[in-house]
Amino acid sequence: MARSVTTRRKTINTALAWAIGLLIFFPILWTILTSFKTEGQAISDPPVFLFFDWTLENYAIVQERSNYARFLWNSIIIAGGSTLLGVIIAVPAAWSMAFVPSKRTKDILLWMLSTKMLPAVGVLYPIYLIFIRMGLLDTRVGLVIVLMLINLPIIVWMLYTYFREIPGEILEAARMDGATLKEEILYVLTPMAVPGIASTLLLNFILAWNEAFWTLNLTAAKAGPLTAFIASYSSPEGLFYAKLSAASTMAIAPILILGWFSQKQLVRGLTFGAVK
Amino acid sequence: MATKASRSAARLMMAPAVVLLLGWMLVPLTMTIYFSFKKYLPLRGGDLGWVGFDNYARFLSSSSFWPSVQATLLIVGGVLAITVVFGVLLAMLLDQPMWGQGVVRILVIAPFFVMPTVSALVWKNMFMDPVNGLFAHLWKAVGAEPIAWLTEASLPSIIMIVSWQWLPFATLILLTAIQSLDSEQLEAAEMDGAPPLKRFGYIILPHLGRAITVVVLIQTIFLLSIFAEIFVTTQGSFGTKTLTYLIFQRVLESQNVGLGSAGGVYAIILANIVAIFLMRIVGKNLDA
Numbered sequence: 001m002a003r004s005v006t007t008r009r010k011t012i013n014t015a016l017a018w019a020i021g022l023l024i025f026f027p028i029l030w031t032i033l034t035s036f037k038t039e040g041q042a043i044s045d046p047p048v049f050l051f052f053d054w055t056l057e058n059y060a061i062v063q064e065r066s067n068y069a070r071f072l073w074n075s076i077i078i079a080g081g082s083t084l085l086g087v088i089i090a091v092p093a094a095w096s097m098a099f100v101p102s103k104r105t106k107d108i109l110l111w112m113l114s115t116k117m118l119p120a121v122g123v124l125y126p127i128y129l130i131f132i133r134m135g136l137l138d139t140r141v142g143l144v145i146v147l148m149l150i151n152l153p154i155i156v157w158m159l160y161t162y163f164r165e166i167p168g169e170i171l172e173a174a175r176m177d178g179a180t181l182k183e184e185i186l187y188v189l190t191p192m193a194v195p196g197i198a199s200t201l202l203l204n205f206i207l208a209w210n211e212a213f214w215t216l217n218l219t220a221a222k223a224g225p226l227t228a229f230i231a232s233y234s235s236p237e238g239l240f241y242a243k244l245s246a247a248s249t250m251a252i253a254p255i256l257i258l259g260w261f262s263q264k265q266l267v268r269g270l271t272f273g274a275v276k
Numbered sequence: 277m278a279t280k281a282s283r284s285a286a287r288l289m290m291a292p293a294v295v296l297l298l299g300w301m302l303v304p305l306t307m308t309i310y311f312s313f314k315k316y317l318p319l320r321g322g323d324l325g326w327v328g329f330d331n332y333a334r335f336l337s338s339s340s341f342w343p344s345v346q347a348t349l350l351i352v353g354g355v356l357a358i359t360v361v362f363g364v365l366l367a368m369l370l371d372q373p374m375w376g377q378g379v380v381r382i383l384v385i386a387p388f389f390v391m392p393t394v395s396a397l398v399w400k401n402m403f404m405d406p407v408n409g410l411f412a413h414l415w416k417a418v419g420a421e422p423i424a425w426l427t428e429a430s431l432p433s434i435i436m437i438v439s440w441q442w443l444p445f446a447t448l449i450l451l452t453a454i455q456s457l458d459s460e461q462l463e464a465a466e467m468d469g470a471p472p473l474k475r476f477g478y479i480i481l482p483h484l485g486r487a488i489t490v491v492v493l494i495q496t497i498f499l500l501s502i503f504a505e506i507f508v509t510t511q512g513s514f515g516t517k518t519l520t521y522l523i524f525q526r527v528l529e530s531q532n533v534g535l536g537s538a539g540g541v542y543a544i545i546l547a548n549i550v551a552i553f554l555m556r557i558v559g560k561n562l563d564a
Contacts, residue, residue: 025383047413121540252394255389
């Protein structure tokens, strides 16, 4: 991309891109700023942008009133658990597809993807019923299982694309040198696969964290993660902007930070390798 | 490399993932189809017997069906149009040389990581509220009457919220595609005197064709089933009841499982039509 451009053109590009970037980011910025205001300043007209009395009291109140920590913990368990479980199940599958491909590998991969396309609402009642029968409604275990299953196709797919980039010759060389299958996997394959596995974990953790159909429909008070915590603020009694902002900031901050690290993997993970 | 032993080992390693997904697909799907042929009201008598295709006919003839199809199409179509058009423009801008490109990318990508309930609630209250929302302040500042966005212009408001969430996705994928464009081709065209609009129409756009198709298909599948954005903002009132939301109400709110399941089958068929096209593209790429 070594295109030479005039400084003037570069300046215009920069100004335009920053303006649009800030405009798109503004709702998030505004939410973060509002979370440090008092309720009065949060709805003041004209709005105050930076010059207000910064306060942390909203964060304390939100934690006290709705026990933010419990929802956060549920989110971590559900997103982390489902992602880990999914990767444990997907690694062997992706490994065998990448290194011992058969005629049907492609069909299996595409079929797995097709399960991801099943609209959740189409199977809402059966899942609901199964959850009631098995006592899984409003439990973290239940959500870990469901979110693992809805993300499993993406996890298998991502790992497959990463594993396929590992050259088979290296494995053969290791085998020639007398490495056993176990040594081959442990000392040769794993180190090379770690970056791919890490990116897969990261992206799917984010997807599970933000999932808002099953988490809203299958939880109540006990196992609700942050998506449900925020939805509870949609009732009129929750209409306090500063507190709403504090709650929102706490719900999105961890994932924004993780997301910035994973933006390169996003394309691969979400287009199933169709765009490179 | 593939000996007989490694073949069977491979099959064994694939088994857990395949079996789980097969179960996840078949069990609920079979149950949905089963319920769709029954009159089934869990709170009012339970299983009241087989009714054939009654639920399918009733779902189609109910007065909320066509409005829900309309709302769904408007939302999906509106969001697709906005995200693809602005996505292409934004991707082309971000591809240009500038200072602080990395930071701008981060700013643009951020909305994608905001959980749907948060973005819906923040937009609903802090921006679109007719009294205290930022838009209301803005409207008053220029002397205009504030708009009650989610009641008076409910569909455009929802389209805007969802577009904000999905624009980063479209931009990121289109940017990736643009960056793979051979810049020499563009330079050659420039030297031959092709004006910018022609360069865009004859080189950039055809190159982006596939990426745009992928964006459209993937977004369609996700957009057909948006839920939290409506659940948090309008609860399906003011003409924002999508097909997904209608089915949700039939199943969980009015507990008419038979009727809702018939709707679910329609939703599955609809999603599959889109999915077939997506699969074809992904499959082709797998061969290459």
